[in-house]
Amino acid sequence: MAKPAMKNLSTYVTYEDFLAFEKAAKEFEERAPLKRSRKGNYPLLIRLLFFTGARIAEIVGTPRRILTQCLSPGNNKRKGRCQKWCIERSDRVCIDSNCEHFRIYIQKYHHGIRVKDISFRDRLIAVYGKSVKSDELKARTVIIDQTTLDLIKEHIEKYSLKPDDKILNINENGAKTFLPKIRDKLNLPWVSAHKFRHGHAIYCIQKGMDIRTLQLQLGHEDLATTAIYLQFAVDDRIKVYDKVFNAKPTDAKIQCPGCGFSFKVKKNKEIDFEDRMNGIFKY
Known part of the structure:
Protein backbone atom coordinates (compact mmCIF):
# COMPACT_ATOMS: atom_id res chain seq x y z
CA MET A 1 0.00 0.00 0.00
CA ALA A 2 1.30 3.46 -0.84
CA LYS A 3 2.65 5.51 2.05
CA PRO A 4 0.67 8.67 2.88
CA ALA A 5 3.89 10.70 2.92
CA MET A 6 4.51 9.80 -0.73
CA LYS A 7 1.25 11.44 -1.79
CA ASN A 8 2.57 14.94 -1.13
CA LEU A 9 4.60 15.60 -4.26
CA SER A 10 3.95 19.30 -4.60
CA THR A 11 7.71 19.96 -4.62
CA TYR A 12 10.33 17.92 -6.43
CA VAL A 13 13.65 18.53 -8.14
CA THR A 14 13.19 19.35 -11.82
CA TYR A 15 15.84 18.91 -14.50
CA GLU A 16 16.55 22.66 -14.34
CA ASP A 17 17.01 22.38 -10.56
CA PHE A 18 19.46 19.53 -11.11
CA LEU A 19 21.53 21.61 -13.55
CA ALA A 20 21.69 24.45 -11.02
CA PHE A 21 22.76 22.07 -8.25
CA GLU A 22 25.42 20.43 -10.40
CA LYS A 23 26.90 23.82 -11.33
CA ALA A 24 26.84 24.98 -7.71
CA ALA A 25 28.51 21.74 -6.59
CA LYS A 26 31.39 22.31 -9.01
CA GLU A 27 31.82 25.89 -7.80
CA PHE A 28 31.70 24.68 -4.19
CA GLU A 29 34.58 22.28 -4.81
CA GLU A 30 36.68 24.93 -6.48
CA ARG A 31 36.62 27.32 -3.53
CA ALA A 32 36.04 25.05 -0.50
CA PRO A 33 38.98 23.31 1.21
CA LEU A 34 38.53 19.57 0.71
CA LYS A 35 39.55 17.28 3.55
CA ARG A 36 38.74 13.61 3.02
CA SER A 37 36.57 14.13 -0.03
CA ARG A 38 38.08 13.78 -3.49
CA LYS A 39 37.52 16.50 -6.04
CA GLY A 40 34.59 15.58 -8.26
CA ASN A 41 32.69 13.76 -5.53
CA TYR A 42 29.99 16.37 -5.00
CA PRO A 43 28.98 16.88 -8.68
CA LEU A 44 28.92 13.09 -9.07
CA LEU A 45 26.70 12.79 -6.02
CA ILE A 46 24.22 15.25 -7.53
CA ARG A 47 24.21 13.36 -10.85
CA LEU A 48 23.73 9.99 -9.17
CA LEU A 49 20.86 11.31 -7.06
CA PHE A 50 18.97 12.62 -10.08
CA PHE A 51 19.84 10.07 -12.79
CA THR A 52 19.48 6.89 -10.71
CA GLY A 53 16.68 7.84 -8.32
CA ALA A 54 18.57 5.95 -5.60
CA ARG A 55 18.34 6.94 -1.96
CA ILE A 56 21.31 8.86 -0.58
CA ALA A 57 22.19 6.01 1.80
CA GLU A 58 22.25 3.61 -1.16
CA ILE A 59 24.77 5.83 -2.97
CA VAL A 60 27.20 6.72 -0.16
CA GLY A 61 26.46 3.86 2.23
CA THR A 62 25.32 3.85 5.84
CA PRO A 63 26.97 2.75 9.12
CA ARG A 64 25.76 -0.02 11.41
CA ARG A 65 23.14 1.44 13.73
CA ILE A 66 20.31 0.49 16.05
CA LEU A 67 16.83 1.52 14.95
CA THR A 68 13.45 1.24 16.65
CA GLN A 69 9.86 1.14 15.48
CA CYS A 70 6.49 1.46 17.18
CA LEU A 71 4.10 -0.84 15.35
CA SER A 72 1.05 0.21 17.37
CA PRO A 73 -2.00 0.53 15.06
CA GLY A 74 -2.49 4.06 13.79
CA ASN A 75 1.04 5.27 14.53
CA ASN A 76 2.44 4.48 11.05
CA LYS A 77 5.75 3.44 12.67
CA ARG A 78 6.18 6.96 14.10
CA LYS A 79 7.18 6.79 17.74
CA GLY A 80 6.13 10.41 18.27
CA ARG A 81 2.49 9.31 18.05
CA CYS A 82 2.89 6.63 20.72
CA GLN A 83 1.93 7.62 24.27
CA LYS A 84 4.47 5.17 25.69
CA TRP A 85 7.42 6.62 23.82
CA CYS A 86 9.90 7.92 26.38
CA ILE A 87 9.60 11.58 27.33
CA GLU A 88 13.35 12.02 26.77
CA ARG A 89 12.70 11.28 23.10
CA SER A 90 15.37 8.58 23.00
CA ASP A 91 15.02 6.29 20.00
CA ARG A 92 16.12 3.30 22.09
CA VAL A 93 13.76 3.73 25.03
CA CYS A 94 10.10 2.90 25.57
CA ILE A 95 8.27 3.48 28.88
CA ASP A 96 6.70 0.03 28.63
CA SER A 97 9.57 -2.44 28.30
CA ASN A 98 7.09 -5.24 27.62
CA CYS A 99 5.13 -3.38 24.93
CA GLU A 100 4.23 -5.81 22.16
CA HIS A 101 4.33 -3.07 19.53
CA PHE A 102 7.84 -1.73 20.26
CA ARG A 103 10.57 -3.19 18.05
CA ILE A 104 14.35 -2.80 18.07
CA TYR A 105 16.51 -3.99 15.20
CA ILE A 106 20.03 -3.48 13.93
CA GLN A 107 20.50 -1.95 10.51
CA LYS A 108 23.48 -3.63 8.93
CA TYR A 109 26.40 -1.61 7.63
CA HIS A 110 26.64 -1.36 3.87
CA HIS A 111 29.29 0.27 1.79
CA GLY A 112 27.54 2.35 -0.86
CA ILE A 113 28.50 2.15 -4.53
CA ARG A 114 31.90 0.55 -5.15
CA VAL A 115 33.87 0.27 -8.37
CA LYS A 116 32.98 -3.40 -8.75
CA ASP A 117 29.27 -2.59 -8.37
CA ILE A 118 29.25 -0.90 -11.78
CA SER A 119 28.76 -2.73 -15.08
CA PHE A 120 30.05 -0.29 -17.70
CA ARG A 121 29.05 -2.55 -20.57
CA ASP A 122 25.42 -2.92 -19.45
CA ARG A 123 25.16 0.58 -17.89
CA LEU A 124 23.99 -0.91 -14.60
CA ILE A 125 24.86 -0.03 -11.01
CA ALA A 126 24.20 -2.31 -8.03
CA VAL A 127 22.81 -0.43 -5.02
CA TYR A 128 21.72 -1.71 -1.63
CA GLY A 129 18.42 -1.06 0.14
CA LYS A 130 18.05 1.38 3.04
CA SER A 131 16.66 -0.92 5.76
CA VAL A 132 18.81 -4.03 5.47
CA LYS A 133 17.77 -6.33 8.33
CA SER A 134 19.31 -9.57 7.09
CA ASP A 135 22.88 -10.78 7.57
CA GLU A 136 23.38 -10.94 3.82
CA LEU A 137 23.05 -7.79 1.73
CA LYS A 138 20.77 -8.05 -1.31
CA ALA A 139 21.38 -5.69 -4.19
CA ARG A 140 19.12 -4.27 -6.84
CA THR A 141 20.27 -2.72 -10.08
CA VAL A 142 19.60 0.74 -11.52
CA ILE A 143 20.26 2.00 -15.03
CA ILE A 144 22.53 5.02 -15.51
CA ASP A 145 23.01 7.35 -18.46
CA GLN A 146 26.19 7.21 -20.56
CA THR A 147 27.35 10.74 -19.65
CA THR A 148 27.38 9.99 -15.92
CA LEU A 149 29.01 6.63 -16.61
CA ASP A 150 31.85 8.36 -18.51
CA LEU A 151 32.35 10.79 -15.62
CA ILE A 152 32.55 7.88 -13.19
CA LYS A 153 35.11 6.18 -15.41
CA GLU A 154 37.26 9.34 -15.47
CA HIS A 155 36.90 9.61 -11.69
CA ILE A 156 38.11 6.02 -11.22
CA GLU A 157 41.11 6.52 -13.49
CA LYS A 158 42.02 9.88 -11.93
CA TYR A 159 42.23 8.48 -8.39
CA SER A 160 43.34 4.93 -9.36
CA LEU A 161 40.43 3.38 -7.50
CA LYS A 162 40.46 -0.37 -6.89
CA PRO A 163 37.43 -2.67 -7.28
CA ASP A 164 36.57 -2.57 -3.55
CA ASP A 165 36.94 1.23 -3.26
CA LYS A 166 33.89 3.45 -2.95
CA ILE A 167 33.16 5.72 -5.89
CA LEU A 168 32.37 8.63 -3.57
CA ASN A 169 34.53 9.17 -0.52
CA ILE A 170 31.61 10.74 1.35
CA ASN A 171 29.59 9.30 4.22
CA GLU A 172 25.88 9.83 4.77
CA ASN A 173 26.35 12.66 7.28
CA GLY A 174 28.80 14.44 4.99
CA ALA A 175 26.37 14.24 2.07
CA LYS A 176 23.48 15.55 4.15
CA THR A 177 25.65 18.42 5.40
CA PHE A 178 26.72 19.34 1.87
CA LEU A 179 23.21 19.56 0.39
CA PRO A 180 21.94 22.34 2.73
CA LYS A 181 24.93 24.50 1.83
CA ILE A 182 24.09 24.29 -1.86
CA ARG A 183 20.34 24.72 -1.47
CA ASP A 184 20.82 27.82 0.71
CA LYS A 185 23.05 29.32 -1.95
CA LEU A 186 20.45 28.64 -4.64
CA ASN A 187 17.60 29.78 -2.39
CA LEU A 188 15.85 26.41 -2.66
CA PRO A 189 15.32 25.55 1.04
CA TRP A 190 12.75 22.84 0.30
CA VAL A 191 15.23 20.62 -1.56
CA SER A 192 16.33 17.39 0.12
CA ALA A 193 18.02 14.21 -1.10
CA HIS A 194 14.63 12.51 -1.37
CA LYS A 195 13.28 15.34 -3.55
CA PHE A 196 15.89 14.24 -6.13
CA ARG A 197 14.35 10.76 -6.01
CA HIS A 198 10.89 12.21 -6.65
CA GLY A 199 12.33 14.36 -9.44
CA HIS A 200 13.91 11.32 -11.11
CA ALA A 201 10.63 9.39 -11.02
CA ILE A 202 8.54 12.27 -12.35
CA GLY A 208 7.39 8.01 -21.38
CA MET A 209 8.91 5.36 -19.08
CA ASP A 210 6.42 2.60 -18.26
CA ILE A 211 5.39 2.07 -14.66
CA ARG A 212 6.92 -1.42 -14.32
CA THR A 213 10.37 -0.24 -15.46
CA LEU A 214 10.18 2.69 -13.05
CA GLN A 215 9.27 0.34 -10.22
CA LEU A 216 12.43 -1.68 -10.86
CA GLN A 217 14.49 1.52 -11.05
CA LEU A 218 13.21 2.83 -7.72
CA GLY A 219 13.15 -0.52 -5.95
CA HIS A 220 9.54 -0.30 -4.75
CA GLU A 221 8.08 -3.58 -3.51
CA ASP A 222 4.52 -2.40 -4.13
CA LEU A 223 3.54 -1.18 -7.60
CA ALA A 224 0.94 1.11 -6.00
CA THR A 225 3.75 3.20 -4.51
CA THR A 226 5.24 3.77 -7.96
CA ALA A 227 1.82 4.41 -9.50
CA ILE A 228 1.53 7.65 -7.51
CA TYR A 229 3.87 9.26 -10.05
CA LEU A 230 1.44 8.55 -12.91
CA GLN A 231 -0.44 11.73 -12.03
CA PHE A 232 2.47 13.68 -13.54
CA ALA A 233 2.20 12.02 -16.97
CA VAL A 234 0.06 14.96 -18.09
CA ASP A 235 0.86 14.82 -21.82
CA ASP A 236 -0.06 11.14 -22.08
CA ARG A 237 -3.25 11.70 -20.12
CA ILE A 238 -4.24 14.58 -22.40
CA LYS A 239 -3.69 12.42 -25.51
CA VAL A 240 -5.89 9.63 -24.12
CA TYR A 241 -8.52 12.12 -23.01
CA ASP A 242 -8.65 13.79 -26.42
CA LYS A 243 -8.83 10.40 -28.10
CA VAL A 244 -11.97 9.66 -26.10
CA PHE A 245 -13.77 12.99 -26.24
CA ASN A 246 -12.50 14.53 -29.46
CA ALA A 247 -12.89 11.51 -31.74
CA LYS A 248 -13.86 12.51 -35.28
CA PRO A 249 -17.04 10.90 -36.68
CA THR A 250 -16.64 8.17 -39.27
CA ASP A 251 -19.42 9.56 -41.41
CA ALA A 252 -21.15 12.83 -42.26
CA LYS A 253 -24.74 13.75 -43.03
CA ILE A 254 -25.62 15.38 -46.36
CA GLN A 255 -29.09 16.69 -47.20
CA CYS A 256 -30.46 16.21 -50.72
CA PRO A 257 -31.47 19.63 -52.16
CA GLY A 258 -34.24 18.05 -54.23
CA CYS A 259 -36.09 15.79 -51.80
CA GLY A 260 -34.75 17.19 -48.53
CA PHE A 261 -33.80 13.71 -47.28
CA SER A 262 -30.57 13.43 -45.20
CA PHE A 263 -28.04 10.75 -46.15
CA LYS A 264 -25.08 9.48 -44.13
CA VAL A 265 -21.98 9.54 -46.29
CA LYS A 266 -19.06 7.43 -45.04
CA LYS A 267 -15.36 8.22 -45.46
CA ASN A 268 -15.26 6.17 -48.64
CA LYS A 269 -18.04 8.47 -49.98
CA GLU A 270 -20.58 5.62 -50.13
CA ILE A 271 -24.12 6.29 -48.92
CA ASP A 272 -25.15 4.16 -45.95
CA PHE A 273 -27.29 1.15 -47.02
CA GLU A 274 -29.97 1.87 -44.40
CA ASP A 275 -30.36 5.42 -45.63
CA ARG A 276 -30.63 4.13 -49.22
CA MET A 277 -33.50 1.87 -48.25
CA ASN A 278 -35.24 4.65 -46.33
CA GLY A 279 -34.94 6.88 -49.35
CA ILE A 280 -36.44 4.22 -51.64
CA PHE A 281 -39.43 3.37 -49.47
CA LYS A 282 -40.12 7.02 -48.63
CA TYR A 283 -41.16 7.63 -52.20
Missing part, protein backbone atom coordinates in the same frame (compact mmCIF):
# COMPACT_ATOMS: atom_id res chain seq x y z
CA TYR A 203 11.07 13.06 -15.11
CA CYS A 204 11.02 9.39 -16.21
CA ILE A 205 7.21 9.29 -16.24
CA GLN A 206 6.97 12.51 -18.24
CA LYS A 207 9.44 11.16 -20.81
Whole structure:
Protein backbone atom coordinates (compact mmCIF):
# COMPACT_ATOMS: atom_id res chain seq x y z
CA MET A 1 0.00 0.00 0.00
CA ALA A 2 1.30 3.46 -0.84
CA LYS A 3 2.65 5.51 2.05
CA PRO A 4 0.67 8.67 2.88
CA ALA A 5 3.89 10.70 2.92
CA MET A 6 4.51 9.80 -0.73
CA LYS A 7 1.25 11.44 -1.79
CA ASN A 8 2.57 14.94 -1.13
CA LEU A 9 4.60 15.60 -4.26
CA SER A 10 3.95 19.30 -4.60
CA THR A 11 7.71 19.96 -4.62
CA TYR A 12 10.33 17.92 -6.43
CA VAL A 13 13.65 18.53 -8.14
CA THR A 14 13.19 19.35 -11.82
CA TYR A 15 15.84 18.91 -14.50
CA GLU A 16 16.55 22.66 -14.34
CA ASP A 17 17.01 22.38 -10.56
CA PHE A 18 19.46 19.53 -11.11
CA LEU A 19 21.53 21.61 -13.55
CA ALA A 20 21.69 24.45 -11.02
CA PHE A 21 22.76 22.07 -8.25
CA GLU A 22 25.42 20.43 -10.40
CA LYS A 23 26.90 23.82 -11.33
CA ALA A 24 26.84 24.98 -7.71
CA ALA A 25 28.51 21.74 -6.59
CA LYS A 26 31.39 22.31 -9.01
CA GLU A 27 31.82 25.89 -7.80
CA PHE A 28 31.70 24.68 -4.19
CA GLU A 29 34.58 22.28 -4.81
CA GLU A 30 36.68 24.93 -6.48
CA ARG A 31 36.62 27.32 -3.53
CA ALA A 32 36.04 25.05 -0.50
CA PRO A 33 38.98 23.31 1.21
CA LEU A 34 38.53 19.57 0.71
CA LYS A 35 39.55 17.28 3.55
CA ARG A 36 38.74 13.61 3.02
CA SER A 37 36.57 14.13 -0.03
CA ARG A 38 38.08 13.78 -3.49
CA LYS A 39 37.52 16.50 -6.04
CA GLY A 40 34.59 15.58 -8.26
CA ASN A 41 32.69 13.76 -5.53
CA TYR A 42 29.99 16.37 -5.00
CA PRO A 43 28.98 16.88 -8.68
CA LEU A 44 28.92 13.09 -9.07
CA LEU A 45 26.70 12.79 -6.02
CA ILE A 46 24.22 15.25 -7.53
CA ARG A 47 24.21 13.36 -10.85
CA LEU A 48 23.73 9.99 -9.17
CA LEU A 49 20.86 11.31 -7.06
CA PHE A 50 18.97 12.62 -10.08
CA PHE A 51 19.84 10.07 -12.79
CA THR A 52 19.48 6.89 -10.71
CA GLY A 53 16.68 7.84 -8.32
CA ALA A 54 18.57 5.95 -5.60
CA ARG A 55 18.34 6.94 -1.96
CA ILE A 56 21.31 8.86 -0.58
CA ALA A 57 22.19 6.01 1.80
CA GLU A 58 22.25 3.61 -1.16
CA ILE A 59 24.77 5.83 -2.97
CA VAL A 60 27.20 6.72 -0.16
CA GLY A 61 26.46 3.86 2.23
CA THR A 62 25.32 3.85 5.84
CA PRO A 63 26.97 2.75 9.12
CA ARG A 64 25.76 -0.02 11.41
CA ARG A 65 23.14 1.44 13.73
CA ILE A 66 20.31 0.49 16.05
CA LEU A 67 16.83 1.52 14.95
CA THR A 68 13.45 1.24 16.65
CA GLN A 69 9.86 1.14 15.48
CA CYS A 70 6.49 1.46 17.18
CA LEU A 71 4.10 -0.84 15.35
CA SER A 72 1.05 0.21 17.37
CA PRO A 73 -2.00 0.53 15.06
CA GLY A 74 -2.49 4.06 13.79
CA ASN A 75 1.04 5.27 14.53
CA ASN A 76 2.44 4.48 11.05
CA LYS A 77 5.75 3.44 12.67
CA ARG A 78 6.18 6.96 14.10
CA LYS A 79 7.18 6.79 17.74
CA GLY A 80 6.13 10.41 18.27
CA ARG A 81 2.49 9.31 18.05
CA CYS A 82 2.89 6.63 20.72
CA GLN A 83 1.93 7.62 24.27
CA LYS A 84 4.47 5.17 25.69
CA TRP A 85 7.42 6.62 23.82
CA CYS A 86 9.90 7.92 26.38
CA ILE A 87 9.60 11.58 27.33
CA GLU A 88 13.35 12.02 26.77
CA ARG A 89 12.70 11.28 23.10
CA SER A 90 15.37 8.58 23.00
CA ASP A 91 15.02 6.29 20.00
CA ARG A 92 16.12 3.30 22.09
CA VAL A 93 13.76 3.73 25.03
CA CYS A 94 10.10 2.90 25.57
CA ILE A 95 8.27 3.48 28.88
CA ASP A 96 6.70 0.03 28.63
CA SER A 97 9.57 -2.44 28.30
CA ASN A 98 7.09 -5.24 27.62
CA CYS A 99 5.13 -3.38 24.93
CA GLU A 100 4.23 -5.81 22.16
CA HIS A 101 4.33 -3.07 19.53
CA PHE A 102 7.84 -1.73 20.26
CA ARG A 103 10.57 -3.19 18.05
CA ILE A 104 14.35 -2.80 18.07
CA TYR A 105 16.51 -3.99 15.20
CA ILE A 106 20.03 -3.48 13.93
CA GLN A 107 20.50 -1.95 10.51
CA LYS A 108 23.48 -3.63 8.93
CA TYR A 109 26.40 -1.61 7.63
CA HIS A 110 26.64 -1.36 3.87
CA HIS A 111 29.29 0.27 1.79
CA GLY A 112 27.54 2.35 -0.86
CA ILE A 113 28.50 2.15 -4.53
CA ARG A 114 31.90 0.55 -5.15
CA VAL A 115 33.87 0.27 -8.37
CA LYS A 116 32.98 -3.40 -8.75
CA ASP A 117 29.27 -2.59 -8.37
CA ILE A 118 29.25 -0.90 -11.78
CA SER A 119 28.76 -2.73 -15.08
CA PHE A 120 30.05 -0.29 -17.70
CA ARG A 121 29.05 -2.55 -20.57
CA ASP A 122 25.42 -2.92 -19.45
CA ARG A 123 25.16 0.58 -17.89
CA LEU A 124 23.99 -0.91 -14.60
CA ILE A 125 24.86 -0.03 -11.01
CA ALA A 126 24.20 -2.31 -8.03
CA VAL A 127 22.81 -0.43 -5.02
CA TYR A 128 21.72 -1.71 -1.63
CA GLY A 129 18.42 -1.06 0.14
CA LYS A 130 18.05 1.38 3.04
CA SER A 131 16.66 -0.92 5.76
CA VAL A 132 18.81 -4.03 5.47
CA LYS A 133 17.77 -6.33 8.33
CA SER A 134 19.31 -9.57 7.09
CA ASP A 135 22.88 -10.78 7.57
CA GLU A 136 23.38 -10.94 3.82
CA LEU A 137 23.05 -7.79 1.73
CA LYS A 138 20.77 -8.05 -1.31
CA ALA A 139 21.38 -5.69 -4.19
CA ARG A 140 19.12 -4.27 -6.84
CA THR A 141 20.27 -2.72 -10.08
CA VAL A 142 19.60 0.74 -11.52
CA ILE A 143 20.26 2.00 -15.03
CA ILE A 144 22.53 5.02 -15.51
CA ASP A 145 23.01 7.35 -18.46
CA GLN A 146 26.19 7.21 -20.56
CA THR A 147 27.35 10.74 -19.65
CA THR A 148 27.38 9.99 -15.92
CA LEU A 149 29.01 6.63 -16.61
CA ASP A 150 31.85 8.36 -18.51
CA LEU A 151 32.35 10.79 -15.62
CA ILE A 152 32.55 7.88 -13.19
CA LYS A 153 35.11 6.18 -15.41
CA GLU A 154 37.26 9.34 -15.47
CA HIS A 155 36.90 9.61 -11.69
CA ILE A 156 38.11 6.02 -11.22
CA GLU A 157 41.11 6.52 -13.49
CA LYS A 158 42.02 9.88 -11.93
CA TYR A 159 42.23 8.48 -8.39
CA SER A 160 43.34 4.93 -9.36
CA LEU A 161 40.43 3.38 -7.50
CA LYS A 162 40.46 -0.37 -6.89
CA PRO A 163 37.43 -2.67 -7.28
CA ASP A 164 36.57 -2.57 -3.55
CA ASP A 165 36.94 1.23 -3.26
CA LYS A 166 33.89 3.45 -2.95
CA ILE A 167 33.16 5.72 -5.89
CA LEU A 168 32.37 8.63 -3.57
CA ASN A 169 34.53 9.17 -0.52
CA ILE A 170 31.61 10.74 1.35
CA ASN A 171 29.59 9.30 4.22
CA GLU A 172 25.88 9.83 4.77
CA ASN A 173 26.35 12.66 7.28
CA GLY A 174 28.80 14.44 4.99
CA ALA A 175 26.37 14.24 2.07
CA LYS A 176 23.48 15.55 4.15
CA THR A 177 25.65 18.42 5.40
CA PHE A 178 26.72 19.34 1.87
CA LEU A 179 23.21 19.56 0.39
CA PRO A 180 21.94 22.34 2.73
CA LYS A 181 24.93 24.50 1.83
CA ILE A 182 24.09 24.29 -1.86
CA ARG A 183 20.34 24.72 -1.47
CA ASP A 184 20.82 27.82 0.71
CA LYS A 185 23.05 29.32 -1.95
CA LEU A 186 20.45 28.64 -4.64
CA ASN A 187 17.60 29.78 -2.39
CA LEU A 188 15.85 26.41 -2.66
CA PRO A 189 15.32 25.55 1.04
CA TRP A 190 12.75 22.84 0.30
CA VAL A 191 15.23 20.62 -1.56
CA SER A 192 16.33 17.39 0.12
CA ALA A 193 18.02 14.21 -1.10
CA HIS A 194 14.63 12.51 -1.37
CA LYS A 195 13.28 15.34 -3.55
CA PHE A 196 15.89 14.24 -6.13
CA ARG A 197 14.35 10.76 -6.01
CA HIS A 198 10.89 12.21 -6.65
CA GLY A 199 12.33 14.36 -9.44
CA HIS A 200 13.91 11.32 -11.11
CA ALA A 201 10.63 9.39 -11.02
CA ILE A 202 8.54 12.27 -12.35
CA TYR A 203 11.07 13.06 -15.11
CA CYS A 204 11.02 9.39 -16.21
CA ILE A 205 7.21 9.29 -16.24
CA GLN A 206 6.97 12.51 -18.24
CA LYS A 207 9.44 11.16 -20.81
CA GLY A 208 7.39 8.01 -21.38
CA MET A 209 8.91 5.36 -19.08
CA ASP A 210 6.42 2.60 -18.26
CA ILE A 211 5.39 2.07 -14.66
CA ARG A 212 6.92 -1.42 -14.32
CA THR A 213 10.37 -0.24 -15.46
CA LEU A 214 10.18 2.69 -13.05
CA GLN A 215 9.27 0.34 -10.22
CA LEU A 216 12.43 -1.68 -10.86
CA GLN A 217 14.49 1.52 -11.05
CA LEU A 218 13.21 2.83 -7.72
CA GLY A 219 13.15 -0.52 -5.95
CA HIS A 220 9.54 -0.30 -4.75
CA GLU A 221 8.08 -3.58 -3.51
CA ASP A 222 4.52 -2.40 -4.13
CA LEU A 223 3.54 -1.18 -7.60
CA ALA A 224 0.94 1.11 -6.00
CA THR A 225 3.75 3.20 -4.51
CA THR A 226 5.24 3.77 -7.96
CA ALA A 227 1.82 4.41 -9.50
CA ILE A 228 1.53 7.65 -7.51
CA TYR A 229 3.87 9.26 -10.05
CA LEU A 230 1.44 8.55 -12.91
CA GLN A 231 -0.44 11.73 -12.03
CA PHE A 232 2.47 13.68 -13.54
CA ALA A 233 2.20 12.02 -16.97
CA VAL A 234 0.06 14.96 -18.09
CA ASP A 235 0.86 14.82 -21.82
CA ASP A 236 -0.06 11.14 -22.08
CA ARG A 237 -3.25 11.70 -20.12
CA ILE A 238 -4.24 14.58 -22.40
CA LYS A 239 -3.69 12.42 -25.51
CA VAL A 240 -5.89 9.63 -24.12
CA TYR A 241 -8.52 12.12 -23.01
CA ASP A 242 -8.65 13.79 -26.42
CA LYS A 243 -8.83 10.40 -28.10
CA VAL A 244 -11.97 9.66 -26.10
CA PHE A 245 -13.77 12.99 -26.24
CA ASN A 246 -12.50 14.53 -29.46
CA ALA A 247 -12.89 11.51 -31.74
CA LYS A 248 -13.86 12.51 -35.28
CA PRO A 249 -17.04 10.90 -36.68
CA THR A 250 -16.64 8.17 -39.27
CA ASP A 251 -19.42 9.56 -41.41
CA ALA A 252 -21.15 12.83 -42.26
CA LYS A 253 -24.74 13.75 -43.03
CA ILE A 254 -25.62 15.38 -46.36
CA GLN A 255 -29.09 16.69 -47.20
CA CYS A 256 -30.46 16.21 -50.72
CA PRO A 257 -31.47 19.63 -52.16
CA GLY A 258 -34.24 18.05 -54.23
CA CYS A 259 -36.09 15.79 -51.80
CA GLY A 260 -34.75 17.19 -48.53
CA PHE A 261 -33.80 13.71 -47.28
CA SER A 262 -30.57 13.43 -45.20
CA PHE A 263 -28.04 10.75 -46.15
CA LYS A 264 -25.08 9.48 -44.13
CA VAL A 265 -21.98 9.54 -46.29
CA LYS A 266 -19.06 7.43 -45.04
CA LYS A 267 -15.36 8.22 -45.46
CA ASN A 268 -15.26 6.17 -48.64
CA LYS A 269 -18.04 8.47 -49.98
CA GLU A 270 -20.58 5.62 -50.13
CA ILE A 271 -24.12 6.29 -48.92
CA ASP A 272 -25.15 4.16 -45.95
CA PHE A 273 -27.29 1.15 -47.02
CA GLU A 274 -29.97 1.87 -44.40
CA ASP A 275 -30.36 5.42 -45.63
CA ARG A 276 -30.63 4.13 -49.22
CA MET A 277 -33.50 1.87 -48.25
CA ASN A 278 -35.24 4.65 -46.33
CA GLY A 279 -34.94 6.88 -49.35
CA ILE A 280 -36.44 4.22 -51.64
CA PHE A 281 -39.43 3.37 -49.47
CA LYS A 282 -40.12 7.02 -48.63
CA TYR A 283 -41.16 7.63 -52.20
